[in-house]
Amino acid sequence: xxxxxxxxxxxxxxxxxxxxxxxxxxxxxxxxxxxxxxxxxxxxxxxxxxxxxxxxxxxxxxxxxxxxxxxxxxxxxxxxxxxxxxxxxxxxxxxxxxxxxxxxxxxxxxxxxxxxxxxxxxxxxxxxxxxxxxxxxxxxxxxxxxxxxxxxxxxxxxxxxxxxxxxxxxxxxxxxxxxxxxxxxxxxxxxxxxxxxxxxxxxxxxxxxxxxxxxxxxxxxxxxxxxxxxxxxxxxxxxxxxxxxxxxxxxxxxxxxxxxxxxxxxxxxxxxxxxxxxxxxxxxxxxxxxxxxxxxxxxxxxxxxx
Amino acid sequence: xxxxxxxxxxxxxxxxxxxxxxxxxxxxxxxxxxxxxxxxxxxxxxxxxxxxxxxxxxxxxxxxxxxxxxxxxxxxxxxxxxxxxxxxxxxxxxxxxxxxxxxxxxxxxxxxxxxxxxxxxxxxxxxxxxxxxxxxxxxxxxxxxxxxxxxxxxxxxxxxxxxxxxxxxxxxxxxxxxxxxxxxxxxxxxxxxxxxxxxxxxxxxxxxxxxxxxxxxxxxxxxxxxxxxxxxxxxxxxxxxxxxxxxxxxxxxxxxxxxxxxxxxxxxxxxxxxxxxxxxxxxxxxxxxxxxxxxxxxxxxxxxxx
Numbered sequence: 063x064x065x066x067x068x069x070x071x072x073x074x075x076x077x078x079x080x081x082x083x084x085x086x087x088x089x090x091x092x093x094x095x096x097x098x099x100x101x102x103x104x105x106x107x108x109x110x111x112x113x114x115x116x117x118x119x120x121x122x123x124x125x126x127x128x129x130x131x132x133x134x135x136x137x138x139x140x141x142x143x144x145x146x147x148x149x150x151x152x153x154x155x156x157x158x159x160x161x162x163x164x165x166x167x168x169x170x171x172x173x174x175x176x177x178x179x180x181x182x183x184x185x186x187x188x189x190x191x192x193x194x195x196x197x198x199x200x201x202x203x204x205x206x207x208x209x210x211x212x213x214x215x216x217x218x219x220x221x222x223x224x225x226x227x228x229x230x231x232x233x234x235x236x237x238x239x240x241x242x243x244x245x246x247x248x249x250x251x252x253x254x255x256x257x258x259x260x261x262x263x264x265x266x267x268x269x270x271x272x273x274x275x276x277x278x279x280x281x282x283x284x285x286x287x288x289x290x291x292x293x294x295x296x297x298x299x300x301x302x303x304x305x306x307x308x309x310x311x312x313x314x315x316x317x318x319x320x321x322x323x324x325x326x327x328x329x330x331x332x333x334x335x336x337x338x339x340x341x342x343x344x345x346x347x348x349x350x351x352x353x354x355x356x357x358x359x360x361x362x363x364x365x366x367x368x
Numbered sequence: 369x370x371x372x373x374x375x376x377x378x379x380x381x382x383x384x385x386x387x388x389x390x391x392x393x394x395x396x397x398x399x400x401x402x403x404x405x406x407x408x409x410x411x412x413x414x415x416x417x418x419x420x421x422x423x424x425x426x427x428x429x430x431x432x433x434x435x436x437x438x439x440x441x442x443x444x445x446x447x448x449x450x451x452x453x454x455x456x457x458x459x460x461x462x463x464x465x466x467x468x469x470x471x472x473x474x475x476x477x478x479x480x481x482x483x484x485x486x487x488x489x490x491x492x493x494x495x496x497x498x499x500x501x502x503x504x505x506x507x508x509x510x511x512x513x514x515x516x517x518x519x520x521x522x523x524x525x526x527x528x529x530x531x532x533x534x535x536x537x538x539x540x541x542x543x544x545x546x547x548x549x550x551x552x553x554x555x556x557x558x559x560x561x562x563x564x565x566x567x568x569x570x571x572x573x574x575x576x577x578x579x580x581x582x583x584x585x586x587x588x589x590x591x592x593x594x595x596x597x598x599x600x601x602x603x604x605x606x607x608x609x610x611x612x613x614x615x616x617x618x619x620x621x622x623x624x625x626x627x628x629x630x631x632x633x634x635x636x637x638x639x640x641x642x643x644x645x646x647x648x649x650x651x652x653x654x655x656x657x658x659x660x661x662x663x664x665x666x667x668x669x670x671x672x673x674x
């Protein structure tokens with residue numbers, strides 16, 4: 063199946079306790095696309111960049127067989143730019159700069175031949191943009207996955223709830239799940255969020271892994287304990303890209319297969335954070351990917367005969 | 369094998385967002401003993417209480433077939449008392465009262481027929497007391513497990529390091545592992561702590577589960593996502609009691625069996641927090657315990673064919 067990913071393609075400038083970058087390639091759709099491409103999934107990006115966006119980055123995406131015909135280039139505009147600094151625990155960060163630039167007036171246009179994409183991944187963006195994409199699809203996608211954040215809950219909750227009502231899977235972090243549901247217990251939060259529409263609720267807990275809820279069932283995917291995390295940027299998007307890439311490739315949206323999909327997402331995210339920006343994801347080989355899947359298996363498997 | 373558990377038997381007064389108790393039965397050795405007893409392990413407690421300690425609580429321990437001959441009763445003294453209040457996230461708490469009372473001059477005396485206990489669980493106590501217990505053993509136990517906390521790192525690190533050098537397994541929480549090792553990465557922290565003596569390092573992350581490190585290997589036991597946590601008191605000790613109770617019963621200290629042991633510990637801890645104090649652990653049935661083990665299996669198992 064074809065995966066369509068909507069989200070930012072951006073410049074990031076990142077500082078962590080381990081280093082600092084100039085403007086480098088970033089953005090939700092970038093990470094989603096690269097992660098999904100590692101699974102051999104046909105993935106296309108809908109996004110917008112400015113005239114300052116370097117051709118080498120578009121080439122990099124194309125070299126990963128990512129469809130970029132849906133990336134609009136506004137020649138007299140500037141690319142979305144985010145700059146942030148991570149604290150020592152890497153779980154919290156301060157935003158230094160957010161320049162929306164071309165994103166401010168982004169009106170996504172889906173090319174005709176992508177309107178029948180079977181899996182739609184809505185990266186974190188204004189809910190109005192996410193809604194517009196859903197409405198442009200010629201057929202209802204077989205699976206719609208939504209990523210969002212507290213910013214939209216605070217600024218445009220009504221519109222966000224409209225989007226949430228239309229999706230099959232929502233990915234959200236733990237504090238956002240609590241905010242959206244008004245429940246402190248994640249089990250209760252996931253139940254309430256399912257009532258808003260999504261059949262599957264994925265709660266991301268960063269270095270503490272991710273929970274997948276569906277009806278009364280729950281699955282937990284750990285995060286891989288790593289010697290070093292250089293830069294957490296893009297971990298959540300790599301997770302989403304790995305997950306949706308796997309689902310599109312395997313064409314199976316049952317709970318059992320979603321479990322596998324979030325393990326795949328966790329594996330790719332665990333590589334992303336090992337270097338700054340997209341570097342580690344770009345250089346990742348099939349063999350390394352499989353070896354990490356094996357590590358995930360080892361991490362939680364035990365003899366059930368207790 | 370016989371399990372010998374050293375630790376506090378105490379009164380606790382607890383307040384959480386869900387309620388408040390008067391002085392109730394508490395203490396590390398209490399939870400360790402009760403948890404271990406659920407596995408049918410022969411467990412004996414070394415501790416001290418005051419003349420104010422209610423007979424009904426000693427009866428409760430005996431009814432669970434826990435050996436209490438090693439619990440010294442100081443008739444003119446008062447039982448150790450702790451009072452605390454938990455914040456909404458249940459991960460942090462403020463201590464309101466700590467009255468050491470009879471614990472202040474606690475000089476543990478191990479009854480002769482317990483000096484050959486094969487498994488020794490050193491609950492969180494002054495390292496001098498822990499060391500005294502190790503030295504009183506007539507034969508070196510086949511397995512020594514240590515629980516400790518930052519308080520002893522800050523106040524008597526040298527002595528604590530002497531104890532750490534003598535144990536096989538250390539259980540410690542994530543921030544304490546970071547403090548003890550000077551490493552932020554838990555993978556690096558666990559490596560450094562192994563160099564201090566313990567072959568196995570268990571890092572407890574509360575609601576985020578526990579990591580078991582041994583040489584280059586790592587295993588992760590999740591915490592069970594629960595609808596409601598009423599009182600986290602005793603979770604860590606129930607974990608330690610379940611773990612050592614299982615190890616003593618199964619008489620197998622290999623890495624593969626330690627994995628199972630920390631799943632057992634996690635399962636018992638997940639019950640403890642469902643009610644205040646020891647209530648849930650006391651009423652826990654074998655059938656419920658097995659059902660929770662099944663839930664743990666379901667929580668992380670997936671089809672490895674990805």
